[in-house]
Amino acid sequence: MDIKLNDIFNLSEENLKNINFKLNKSNQIEDPIFLFYTNKQRFVEYVSWKKGHYDKKAHFSKDRDYVGHFVMMPNSKHQWLFAGIFEIIGEYANSQGIIYEVKEVEKYKCFSGRVVVDYKKKRGYQGTKFKPETMIQEMIVAEILPDVYEGLEFEGxxxxxxxxxxxxxxxxxxxxxxxxxxxxxxxxxxxxxxxxxxxxxxxxxxxxxxxxxxxxxxxxxxxxxxxxxxxxxxxxxxxxxxxxxxxxxxxxxxxxxxxxxxxxxxxxxxxxxxxxxxxxxx
CATH class of the missing domain: 3.40.1440.10 (GIY-YIG endonuclease)
Known part of the structure; x- marks a missing residue:
């Protein structure tokens, strides 16, 4: 039987209405999963930055106080590594955009870097940020790693x-x-x-x-x-x-x-x- 992500997270309906999920994948500038396992602080800074107009919040929704981050696994289009749930505690602007100040939620740290989920975005879904009310029911746990992910394993x-x-x-x-x-x-x-x-x-x-x-x-x-x-x-x-x-x-x-x-x-x-x-x- 498939194990859904919320079978282990146990997020209530009230919790789900106050959180967004962010799917982070490699682009021409950075590779989020590389940042995650080599420099966690740099990863948090990277995923908490929004380049662009200050009146738009592409990474986080104005009415939600938490964000759960996932990073795409290497050589995969539909598998994502859970990278933590973060509370948004503030924000400030610089010359390049908005920086969100965040703090990782202790309750979910034990899953960070260990839970891999299968999730395929539905056709028509745009962007990388999603409300998880229905999404979390479609995230199937593919693997729970014994230790925090540290890159590809040697396979011969x-x-x-x-x-x-x-x-x-x-x-x-x-x-x-x-x-x-x-x-x-x-x-x-x-x-x-x-x-x-x-x-x-x-x-x-x-x-x-x-x-x-x-x-x-x-x-x-x-x-x-x-x-x-x-x-x-x-x-x-x-x-x-x-x-x-x-x-x-x-x-x-x-x-x-x-x-x-x-x-x-x-x-x-x-x-x-x-x-x-x-x-x-x-």
Missing amino acids: YDNVSLTFRELKGLYAVESPSWKTALASVKGIYALTDKSNGKLYIGKADGNEMIWQRWASYISSYHGGDVALKNLLEEKGQYHFEQYFTFTLIEMFRSTVADDVINQRESYWKRVLDTRKHGYNLN
Whole structure:
């Protein structure tokens, strides 16, 4: 039998009339779920900000004192992570819009970052803010995590494909499962620029394992590669965070000779033609 969200929240009819739900998903500037598990304070600031005219309150309704936040799960269109219920205690304006001062409600903190719900917006629903009187009856609990969500779990070397933001999040929290797996293997990887389909084929060999090699992209964006340096100068950091993905093509034990890694790197550059149609210059 399906468990509805309110089966565990137990919000009364009176409570529901004084709260809004806000569905937060990634945009071209920020990824709310990344902010949630790497910097909770920054997340609260982000979701409590309304850019625009001061007489419009797109994130919160004028007649409601609480807001419940949900963030879209990675690689999903209909699953949302509960991020807390917040009391609106004030507001102030700055040059860019309205900032809402909020305080998280203690009663629901134990569910924050742990409850994942299935919810598909109905056709015709616009915006991201909703009154929950009927919505909460349509939110089905998909999973209750044992611990607060800390990014994607490592699911094997055959399934390593991450956006720049996802990878950045794993490094920010030093995800134990990912760090243990990727810090112990050499490999061949592809960076994909989704804005144009171009690939960069790279390798991790010598004393540098995949985890260490990919760390250089998180810190510098270009990882020391000439073509990517040029792209960074031309397009900026935003281009990498918005369009680049990291995929592990081949994995090798740390004891495999570097000559083997070099040969496989050359092979993939050749068959994918990344010297002519990608970002490889040699």
